[in-house]
Amino acid sequence: VAEKVEIGAKVLSENERRAAVIRAKLKEHRIVCLNLVSSPGAGKTTLLEHTLARLNDEIRIALVAGDVQTENDANRLIRAGGRQVQPIVTRGACHLDASMVENALTKIALDRTDLLFIENVGNLVCPSSYDLGEDAKVVIVSVTEGEDKPLKYPGMFRRSSLMIVSKIDLLPHCPCSIDMLRSNALSINGDLEVISVSALTGEGIDQWYGWLRSRVSNARATNS
Ligand SMILES: Nc1nc2c(ncn2[C@@H]2O[C@H](COP(=O)(O)OP(=O)(O)OP(=O)(O)O)[C@@H](O)[C@H]2O)c(=O)[nH]1
Ligand SMILES: [Mg+2]
Numbered sequence: 001v002a003e004k005v006e007i008g009a010k011v012l013s014e015n016e017r018r019a020a021v022i023r024a025k026l027k028e029h030r031i032v033c034l035n036l037v038s039s040p041g042a043g044k045t046t047l048l049e050h051t052l053a054r055l056n057d058e059i060r061i062a063l064v065a066g067d068v069q070t071e072n073d074a075n076r077l078i079r080a081g082g083r084q085v086q087p088i089v090t091r092g093a094c095h096l097d098a099s100m101v102e103n104a105l106t107k108i109a110l111d112r113t114d115l116l117f118i119e120n121v122g123n124l125v126c127p128s129s130y131d132l133g134e135d136a137k138v139v140i141v142s143v144t145e146g147e148d149k150p151l152k153y154p155g156m157f158r159r160s161s162l163m164i165v166s167k168i169d170l171l172p173h174c175p176c177s178i179d180m181l182r183s184n185a186l187s188i189n190g191d192l193e194v195i196s197v198s199a200l201t202g203e204g205i206d207q208w209y210g211w212l213r214s215r216v217s218n219a220r221a222t223n224s
Contacts, residue, residue: 015130018098022105022133029110031062032212032219033118035134037156039149040122042140043166045073046199047208048117049080054209055115056081059216062113064088064104066096066121073119084108095126098133114216124153135215136161143167143176150185157188162195162211169198 026033036044045065052061062084065073074087086104088096101118108116118134120127128137139160141149144167150157157163163185165178182194195211197204 015098018102019131019133022098022102025105025110026116026133026135029113030219031110031113031116032215033116033132033134034215035118035120035127035132035137036140037120037124037127037137037160038122038140038142038166039124039145042122042142042145043199044119044122044140045076047140047164047166047197048077048119050199050202050205051117051209051212052077052080052082054205055212056083059212060112060114061117062086062108062115063117063119064096064101064108065119066090066100068092068094068121084113090121094121094123095130096120096132097130101132114219115212124149124156128153128155128159135219138162138164140164140166141181143170143178143181144174147177147180147184150181150188154188157185157192160189160192162193164208165194165196167198167200168196168203169201 038044048063055061063077063082064086065077066088067073068090071087071089074085077085086107088100088104096118118132137160139156141163143165165181178196185192195204195207197208
C-alpha cells in the first residue's frame with residue numbers, strides 16, 4: 001500500500017524536531033535562551049564574561065560554549081564566574097546543532113536557570129540554518145568587519161532579533177559608520193533591534209543588560 005504523503009504539510013527535519021523538544025523543555029522551566037552568533041572573534045565570549053561579572057548574582061545564568069576545537073571559551077566563562085558552563089567541541093563542524101545542545105543540556109540544572117546563553121561557533125553562514133530551540137538569535141558584528149556584512153550574510157540578520165555592534169571603542173581607528181551598518185541591517189530585517197557596545201570601556205553595555213533583564217522578567221510574567 002502506497003503511503004500517502006500529505007502535500008503541503010511541513011515535514012520537520014530531525015534538527016527542527018529536536019529544537020522543538022528543547023524549546024518546550026526550556027519554556028516549561030521559564031528559561032530565556034539566546035543563541036549568540038557572529039563571525040570569529042567579534043567578541044561573543046568577551047561580552048559574556050562581562051555579562052557574568054555584572055548579572056551573575058541577579059540572574060541565574062547557564063552557558064553552552066561551542067567551538068570547532070578547544071574548550072577555551074568554556075574555560076574563560078568559568079573563570080569569569082560562570083556557575084553552569086558546558087563546552088561543546090564540534091571537531092570540525094562549523095555550527096552547533098540541536099542534538100549537541102540537547103546533550104549539553106542534560107548536564108545543566110534547568111530548575112536552577114533563568115537565562116541560557118548558547119555561544120555558537122564563529123561563522124556568519126551555517127549557524128543561521130540550525131534552530132537550537134532558542135528564543136532569539138543575537139548577532140554580534142564588530143566595527144572592524146565592514147558595514148556591508150548584513151547585506152552579504154542576510155540569512156543570519158533576517159533570523160536574528162538583536163544586533164549588537166561591538167568594539168565601538170575602535171571607531172576612532174577604523175572607518176566604520178554605525179548608521180550605515182544599522183540601515184543595511186534594517187534593510188534585511190526591519191524588526192531587528194540594535195545596541196552598540198564596547199566591552200572594553202563599558203560604553204553602551206547597560207543597554208544590553210537592560211535588554212536581558214526585560215527578556216527574563218517578561219518570560220517570568222508571561223509564563224506565571
Ligand atoms: N577593542 C576591543 N576589543 C574587544 C572587545 N571585545 C572583544 N575584544 C577582543 O576581540 C578578540 C576576540 O574576542 P572574543 O570574545 O574571543 O570573540 P569571540 O566572538 O568569542 O570569538 P570566537 O569564539 O573565536 O568566534 C579578543 O582579543 C578580545 O579581547 C571590545 O569591546 N573592544
Ligand atoms: Mg568565543
